[in-house]
Amino acid sequence: MPFESRYPSGRYEEFADGFKGTGVLLIPGSVTYRPTGLAVGPDGSLYIFEDNEGRVWKVEYTGELNANTSYVGSPIPRRKISGNASVFESFEYDQKGSELYNLYCIACHQVDGRGVSNMQPSLQESEHLKNDEDYTIRLIIQGSELIENRQYNNIMPNLSFLSDQEISAVINYSKTCFASSASSVTRDKVAAARVSLSK
Numbered sequence: 001m002p003f004e005s006r007y008p009s010g011r012y013e014e015f016a017d018g019f020k021g022t023g024v025l026l027i028p029g030s031v032t033y034r035p036t037g038l039a040v041g042p043d044g045s046l047y048i049f050e051d052n053e054g055r056v057w058k059v060e061y062t063g064e065l066n067a068n069t070s071y072v073g074s075p076i077p078r079r080k081i082s083g084n085a086s087v088f089e090s091f092e093y094d095q096k097g098s099e100l101y102n103l104y105c106i107a108c109h110q111v112d113g114r115g116v117s118n119m120q121p122s123l124q125e126s127e128h129l130k131n132d133e134d135y136t137i138r139l140i141i142q143g144s145e146l147i148e149n150r151q152y153n154n155i156m157p158n159l160s161f162l163s164d165q166e167i168s169a170v171i172n173y174s175k176t177c178f179a180s181s182a183s184s185v186t187r188d189k190v191a192a193a194r195v196s197l198s199k
């Protein structure tokens, strides 16, 4: 963005691109990389990090319009969730969860999770999705049958045909992607809910 004294003086110019590893981004989870960190070196170079493969790009100012962008190293280890054997690596979760969301949820809750007013709720504003994993697990297994005072014209289908692992993956994906909350649903929790509902 060009500046004149302290104020923007024109349209932004793209000086480096390609950080998400895909073309047009339709669905938040479909990225290959996510730029996550920025640092400025003593010479004014910009370092850009991404979180899937642990790459670092260095952007140097050369005085030309097309800055020189080079790949300099791999200092960031892949993220891992530890402490529970039934939780697999978060990266796989994200991939699987996003595929499942696109197959089974997107038609109603939409690409951005916002739903359609009166038809189906927004997952972005869902307190249930954010804070009540038991409710959310039961809802996926039972569908609208779970709810007494229904407010939407559409029906949340019973998705109990999904495996425990798939249910945990799609809920965790929806939580992280739409409700800004951490993955917390394990296969075991889904299995326990299924037993208690005998579905």
Ligand code: HEC
Binding pocket: 100, 101, 104, 105, 106, 107, 108, 109, 119, 120, 121, 122, 123, 125, 126, 127, 128, 129, 136, 139, 140, 143, 144, 147, 150, 151, 152, 153, 154, 155, 156, 157, 159, 170, 171, 174
């Ligand atoms: C056919 C449309 C439809 C599909 C497909 C669908 N939902 Fe829903 N969903 C709804 C409706 C309608 C509600 C509101 C339920 C009610 O009031 O009966 C709802 C409610 C929810 C809620 C609770 C929101 C709240 O705050 O109470 C969550 C979470 C949710 N859905 C997640 C999902 C996920 C994840 C999937 C895919 C695995 C999915 N839904 C698939 C229509 C759908």
